[in-house]
Amino acid sequence: MTNILSNEISDYLDSLYHEKYKILPLQEEASTRKYFLIETRDAKEVLCVDQKLNRDFIEITKFLRANQVRTPEVIRTNEELNLTFISWEGKNDLSNLSLDQYKKRLPEALNLILKLQTLEPPQIVAERRFDLEKLMFEINLTVEKFHAIKTIYGLETEITDEAKYFLEETAGYLDKHPVNVFTHRDFHCRNILLNEENGLTLIDFQDARMGIPQYDLVSLIYDAYYPLTKEYRSELIDYFRKRTIGSDKKFRESLYLQALQRSFKALGTYFRMVADEKKMKFKPSVLSCLQQLEEIVQIGMFADSIYVFIRSLRNELAKHPEFRSIPNFL
Structure with missing residues (x-):
């Protein structure tokens, strides 16, 4: 487990996946948000850790996907820890x-x-x-x-x-x-x-x-x-x-x-x-x-x-x- 994440987030991830998983930091950009790739035995997800839950992202995601613009899908959120889990869309840009x-x-x-x-x-x-x-x-x-x-x-x-x-x-x-x-x-x-x-x-x-x-x-x-x-x-x-x-x-x-x-x-x-x-x-x-x-x-x-x-x-x-x-x- 990377020490970049707080103990509270690490404990939440342990309880969420109930199995072995890997977490890797993704490429850093000019932003306060941090992104991590989470890999389990049969799935990949991206975790976004922000200073607060970004409701604008969630709402605009729904809007764009409804209009056939490909974006990551919002899988789940945790408002208490300011976490957003989104679909894995590939490693390259x-x-x-x-x-x-x-x-x-x-x-x-x-x-x-x-x-x-x-x-x-x-x-x-x-x-x-x-x-x-x-x-x-x-x-x-x-x-x-x-x-x-x-x-x-x-x-x-x-x-x-x-x-x-x-x-x-x-x-x-x-x-x-x-x-x-x-x-x-x-x-x-x-x-x-x-x-x-x-x-x-x-x-x-x-x-x-x-x-x-x-x-x-x-x-x-x-x-x-x-x-x-x-x-x-x-x-x-x-x-x-x-x-x-x-x-x-x-x-x-x-x-x-x-x-x-x-x-x-x-x-x-x-x-x-x-x-x-x-x-x-x-x-x-x-x-x-x-x-x-x-x-x-x-x-x-x-x-x-x-x-x-x-x-x-x-x-x-x-x-x-x-x-x-x-x-x-x-």
């Missing part, structure tokens, strides 16, 4: 694929985004969206965590008031976008499992909310876990634009402004994992994310102040070997 395999599955992933956008959202999703308050909270958190990284590594890079103002203007523009759809919120390669029927299983959707149609798209094509080339991104963008809702609503401008805000938010997540959680395996994702932000700013022809900040920060962090960049795969 899209990040485990080779170059050729990944390219073959990406249109399928885009089709999954497009399907989500057609759904009439449940109340729990419909009543929350990426509004100005939420977007600015994410931007400000990244700025805060940047200052923590700056102190830890003695960086000279500064983020100017002009750069902050441009980010505020970006959030204001996105807040006023006329089209909002069901948005997964964290649609990247590690949240798309390859199930044992060779299909795709969606996970980590408990924070779904309303957002612009480009939100999940930019989460996938600007994924620091599996970077893509600019040319291949363009192909995926063209594929998506022909099929999405509201493609006539300043699609390109909205796409790159959302990519800027979303990637800036992701940068803050990696900063937090390194500075606060001391999870150094996220360091390479920092440089990968900065590289993608640099491209976004150039394509979008955004403010020089943003470009100078990103470029300066990337150059400084690149001097630290432990931040070595993840190479482009495509």
Whole structure:
């Protein structure tokens, strides 16, 4: 039995399975939740240990499965111990694929985004969206965590008031976008499992909310876990634009402004994992994310102040070997 679990949880598992079982920690992500694979003689389940029982996950799981979106099935819960048991959907996700395999599955992933956008959202999703308050909270958190990284590594890079103002203007523009759809919120390669029927299983959707149609798209094509080339991104963008809702609503401008805000938010997540959680395996994702932000700013022809900040920060962090960049795969 792993010593990661409390005695209360260990005792509960012993009483639940009444037989020998194995429990193995699953891959750690940028989250407070912990996942474990439980194997018995003839079955596999996944145990999620959270700070509190995630009712949003349970409710949205029911909604998605009712709409023929493959997700793990909720098998049982324990509210007292904040445990959720879900079905085993396979050990690999899209990040485990080779170059050729990944390219073959990406249109399928885009089709999954497009399907989500057609759904009439449940109340729990419909009543929350990426509004100005939420977007600015994410931007400000990244700025805060940047200052923590700056102190830890003695960086000279500064983020100017002009750069902050441009980010505020970006959030204001996105807040006023006329089209909002069901948005997964964290649609990247590690949240798309390859199930044992060779299909795709969606996970980590408990924070779904309303957002612009480009939100999940930019989460996938600007994924620091599996970077893509600019040319291949363009192909995926063209594929998506022909099929999405509201493609006539300043699609390109909205796409790159959302990519800027979303990637800036992701940068803050990696900063937090390194500075606060001391999870150094996220360091390479920092440089990968900065590289993608640099491209976004150039394509979008955004403010020089943003470009100078990103470029300066990337150059400084690149001097630290432990931040070595993840190479482009495509």
